[in-house]
Amino acid sequence: MSFNENNGPNKTTGQWHSMKGTAKETLGTLTGAQSWAQSGKQEHAAGEAEYDAAQAQGYAEGTKDRVGGRKDAVVGAVTGDREQEAAGNVRRDKGETQQSWNRPQ
Numbered sequence: 001m002s003f004n005e006n007n008g009p010n011k012t013t014g015q016w017h018s019m020k021g022t023a024k025e026t027l028g029t030l031t032g033a034q035s036w037a038q039s040g041k042q043e044h045a046a047g048e049a050e051y052d053a054a055q056a057q058g059y060a061e062g063t064k065d066r067v068g069g070r071k072d073a074v075v076g077a078v079t080g081d082r083e084q085e086a087a088g089n090v091r092r093d094k095g096e097t098q099q100s101w102n103r104p105q
Contacts, residue, residue, distance in 0.1 A: 008053075008054070008057055009050045009051075009053035009054035009057060010050065010054050011050075011051050011054040011055060011058070013047075013050060014047045014048065014049075014050030014051030014052075014053075014054055015047065015051055016047065017043050017044070017046055017047030017050065018043075018044050018047030018048050018051060019047070020040075020043060020044075020047070021039075021040045021041065021042070021043030021044030021045070021046070021047055022040065022044050023040070024036055024037075024039060024040030024043060024044075025037050025038075025039075025040030025041045025044060026040070027040070028040055052104075055102045055104060056102075056104070057102075058098055058101065058102035059098070059099055059102040059103065059104070061095075061098060062094075062095045062096065062097070062098030062099035062100075062101075062102060063095065063099060064095065065091050065092070065094050065095030065098060066091075066092050066095030066096050066099060067095070068088075068091060068092075068095075069087075069088045069089065069090070069091030069092030069093070069094070069095055070088065070092045071088065072084055072085070072087060072088030072091060073085050073086075073088030073089045073092060074088070075088070076088055
C-alpha cells in the first residue's frame with residue numbers, strides 16, 4: 001500500500017495500482033507469463049485495499065467534522081455567538097459532503 005503526504009492511504013494511488021495490476025495480470029495471462037499474472041493480481045488486490053482504506057478514513061473524518069460542527073453550531077446558538085454557530089454549520093456541511101463522497105457502496 002502506498003501513502004500520501006499525510007502518511008495515510010490514498011484513493012488515487014489505490015485506483016492506479018488496481019488498474020495497473022489488472023493490466024499486468026491480463027498481459028501475463030495472455031502471454032503465459034504466470035509471474036506477471038500473479039504479480040498483477042497481487043498489485044490489483046493491494047490497490048483495492050488501499051482505496052477501501054482511504055474511503056473508510058475519509059468517511060470517519062467526515063463523521064468527526066459533522067459531529068464537531070453540529071456541537072459548535074448548537075453551542076453558538078445557545079450562547080448567542082453567531083460567528084461560532086455559522087462556523088459550526090460550515091464544518092458540519094463539510095463533514096456531510098466528505099461522508100457522501102466516501103460512503104461505502
